Amino acid sequence: MKLSTLMTSAALALGLASGAVAQDKTKVGFVFVGPVGDGGWTYEHNEGRLAVEEEFGDKVETVFVESVAEGPDSERVMTQMALDGADLIFTTSFGYMDPTIYVAKKFPDVKFEHATGYKRADNVSTYSARFYEGRAIQGHIAGSMTESNIIGYIGSFPIPEVIRGINSAYIHAKKVNPDVQFKIVWAYTWFDPAKEADAAKVLIEQGADVVLQHTDSTAPQAAAQEAGNVITFGQASDMAQYGPKPRVSSIIDDWAPYYIERVKAVMDGTWESTDTWDGIGPGMVGIGEISDAVPADVKAEALEMKDKIASGEYHPFTGPINKQDGSAWLAEGETADDGTLAGMNFYVEGIEGTIPQ
Amino acid sequence: MDLSAINPLLFVAGFLVAATPLIFAAIGELVVEKSGVLNLGVEGMMITGAICGFATAVETGSPLLGFAAAAVGGAVLSLLFAFLTQVALANQVASGLSLTLFGLGLSALIGQSYVGIKPPRLGDIDFGRLADIPVIGPILFTHDIILYLGIALVAGVWAVLKFTRAGLILRAVGESHDAAHALGYKVKRIRTMAILFGGACAGLGGAYISLIRVPQWTEGMTAGIGWIALALVVFASWKPWRALLGAYLFGGITQLQLNLQGAGVAIPVEYLAMSPYIITIIVLVVLSADKSAAPASLGRTFHASN
Numbered sequence: 001m002k003l004s005t006l007m008t009s010a011a012l013a014l015g016l017a018s019g020a021v022a023q024d025k026t027k028v029g030f031v032f033v034g035p036v037g038d039g040g041w042t043y044e045h046n047e048g049r050l051a052v053e054e055e056f057g058d059k060v061e062t063v064f065v066e067s068v069a070e071g072p073d074s075e076r077v078m079t080q081m082a083l084d085g086a087d088l089i090f091t092t093s094f095g096y097m098d099p100t101i102y103v104a105k106k107f108p109d110v111k112f113e114h115a116t117g118y119k120r121a122d123n124v125s126t127y128s129a130r131f132y133e134g135r136a137i138q139g140h141i142a143g144s145m146t147e148s149n150i151i152g153y154i155g156s157f158p159i160p161e162v163i164r165g166i167n168s169a170y171i172h173a174k175k176v177n178p179d180v181q182f183k184i185v186w187a188y189t190w191f192d193p194a195k196e197a198d199a200a201k202v203l204i205e206q207g208a209d210v211v212l213q214h215t216d217s218t219a220p221q222a223a224a225q226e227a228g229n230v231i232t233f234g235q236a237s238d239m240a241q242y243g244p245k246p247r248v249s250s251i252i253d254d255w256a257p258y259y260i261e262r263v264k265a266v267m268d269g270t271w272e273s274t275d276t277w278d279g280i281g282p283g284m285v286g287i288g289e290i291s292d293a294v295p296a297d298v299k300a301e302a303l304e305m306k307d308k309i310a311s312g313e314y315h316p317f318t319g320p321i322n323k324q325d326g327s328a329w330l331a332e333g334e335t336a337d338d339g340t341l342a343g344m345n346f347y348v349e350g351i352e353g354t355i356p357q
Numbered sequence: 358m359d360l361s362a363i364n365p366l367l368f369v370a371g372f373l374v375a376a377t378p379l380i381f382a383a384i385g386e387l388v389v390e391k392s393g394v395l396n397l398g399v400e401g402m403m404i405t406g407a408i409c410g411f412a413t414a415v416e417t418g419s420p421l422l423g424f425a426a427a428a429v430g431g432a433v434l435s436l437l438f439a440f441l442t443q444v445a446l447a448n449q450v451a452s453g454l455s456l457t458l459f460g461l462g463l464s465a466l467i468g469q470s471y472v473g474i475k476p477p478r479l480g481d482i483d484f485g486r487l488a489d490i491p492v493i494g495p496i497l498f499t500h501d502i503i504l505y506l507g508i509a510l511v512a513g514v515w516a517v518l519k520f521t522r523a524g525l526i527l528r529a530v531g532e533s534h535d536a537a538h539a540l541g542y543k544v545k546r547i548r549t550m551a552i553l554f555g556g557a558c559a560g561l562g563g564a565y566i567s568l569i570r571v572p573q574w575t576e577g578m579t580a581g582i583g584w585i586a587l588a589l590v591v592f593a594s595w596k597p598w599r600a601l602l603g604a605y606l607f608g609g610i611t612q613l614q615l616n617l618q619g620a621g622v623a624i625p626v627e628y629l630a631m632s633p634y635i636i637t638i639i640v641l642v643v644l645s646a647d648k649s650a651a652p653a654s655l656g657r658t659f660h661a662s663n
Contacts, residue, residue, distance in 0.1 A: 241473030
């Protein structure tokens with residue numbers, strides 16, 4: 001709980017004391033896994049929260065708690081928010097899945113929205129973005145630009161969302177560069193700048209000249225900048241401050257339209273438990289500007305792929321694709337179904353190493 | 358599996374860097390605890406040092422000034438703890454915890470305009486020909502001055518505690534503040550100085566993360582290193598060299614497991630990820646099998662009327 005949070009609660013307490021809070025205000029809570037200033041994942045969710053405030057002004061009140069550990073502590077935070085009268089609570093990390101379901105059971109009148117999970121209930125919706133679409137474009141650029149043919153990948157936790165990203169990036173890197181090799185390091189954290197930087201350094205020392213990250217801070221970008229001649233991609237947020245190199249492009253999560261829509265639904269009384277999974281097309285996943293460090297032809301190919309994915313013409317998981325053990329997964333021209341993607345727990349053929357279970 | 362991908366020289370040089378923030382924080386807390394005070398605010402003082410150092414280095418262009426500011430920043434924050442526990446006689450555990458919360462919030466506030474900025478680089482010391490010695494040269498003689506300062510600090514603290522009168526007095530205060538008081542020593546003054554020293558060290562450790570190890574400013578970037586330093590002091594039985602050993606073990610194994618993962622070694626990643634904690638604890642617990650107990654007055658509030 002940070003000063004900003006304390007100040008929010010203090011302001012809230014003052015508001016309550018002066019009786020300024022009208023009963024018809026819709027109260028929206030957000031549970032964040034990192035600090036809002038992480039420059040990545042949580043930063044973008046907070047931007048979404050601010051957009052909600054901007055859109056509805058006086059009619060809405062938002063509260064948030066940042067750096068909430070996944071697990072029992074998050075349950076306490078959600079319960080507190082529900083007790084404080086929140087109408088809608090967004091829980092924005094995979095590890096909040098079970099706590100969200102559990103707390104939702106105790107507060108049937110409160111609506112919950114869980115990001116990146118797969119468990120729903122009458123008052124629990126899930127939402128996520130098809131980050132793997134952006135990963136395909138990253139993989140294409142990475143495979144085209146690597147000279148050492150070693151691409152480093154910093155994973156957070158071995159969950160389907162992260163594994164999808166690794167597979168998608170690998171498939172598209174391999175397509176343009178058959179010699180490409182992925183080195184994957186699991187950090188077992190979403191946010192630990194020192195560890196993320198160490199992981200990036202280790203990968204670079206081991207020959208990687210491209211570092212992809214699925215952790216939330218900008219530390220790997222700083223480490224790559226320090227090492228020189230390494231390229232990276234912004235994760236969750238644009239991370240443009242590290243461009244034009246090492247950061248050559250990025251995946252940007254744009255949650256604002258979704259948050260606004262869902263808050264509106266609660267206000268109108270039309271909220272229903274839904275499962276939303278949007279990608280580049282609807283704009284939930286954005287591709288940050290591809291910098292001039294990328295050769296013009298590669299950039300053009302990447303943008304073309306982006307357009308094709310957006311229009312639905314191309315699916316990043318289009319067969320033929322085999323699983324790591326060589327068994328067939330997708331036949332020629334077949335595309336992956338959402339169910340398999342949502343629970344993805346295998347590497348595709350060619351990736352070395354095993355997924356921690 | 359391709360172990361040849363791991364460059365042992367870079368690996369060792371890397372873990373010396375990774376361990377340095379931990380060394381600073383642990384040696385500072387060790388002195389504080391030796392004086393009988395339990396300051397759980399290490400994390401808060403580290404992160405405050407990290408932003409004070411970062412901001413100063415960016416504004417002045419001098420990393421060394423940054424480190425000086427980090428030490429001052431950490432010490433100033435610890436002064437708050439000293440006031441609460443030594444003057445207001447507040448509970449040390451609660452005060453320390455609130456210091457951490459306060460430090461995290463304060464640093465986030467100060468750091469708002471420093472996100473995404475690249476700090477000036479602190480150059481490595483030029484050892485001339487020494488750096489050309491095979492193996493030893495690249496490992497030992499390619500670092501910045503702060504890393505050596507950390508090791509020197511451990512030696513200094515050890516020597517002062519063991520051989521000097523000042524060290525003896527500090528230990529006396531930590532073992533029995535009533536006896537020390539009866540002998541005429543200013544218990545509160547001595548403890549306050551120890552707390553300030555601990556704050557300055559934690560600040561330096563924090564700045565080492567934001568200026569050298571990462572190098573950038575991100576909110577909450579110390580991410581628990583202060584807590585590991587606290588644990589390290591206990592497992593090192595309040596002995597400086599063991600704290601150093603523990604820091605190197607922890608930093609070394611953390612780096613090693615990342616390296617092994619990158620090289621694709623067939624050890625399950627879960628075991629690799631938990632190995633730094635387990636091995637450090639086992640080694641230090643085995644070492645502390647001899648009689649070595651906590652300072653007897655640790656965490657107890659002192660008031661002259663007692």
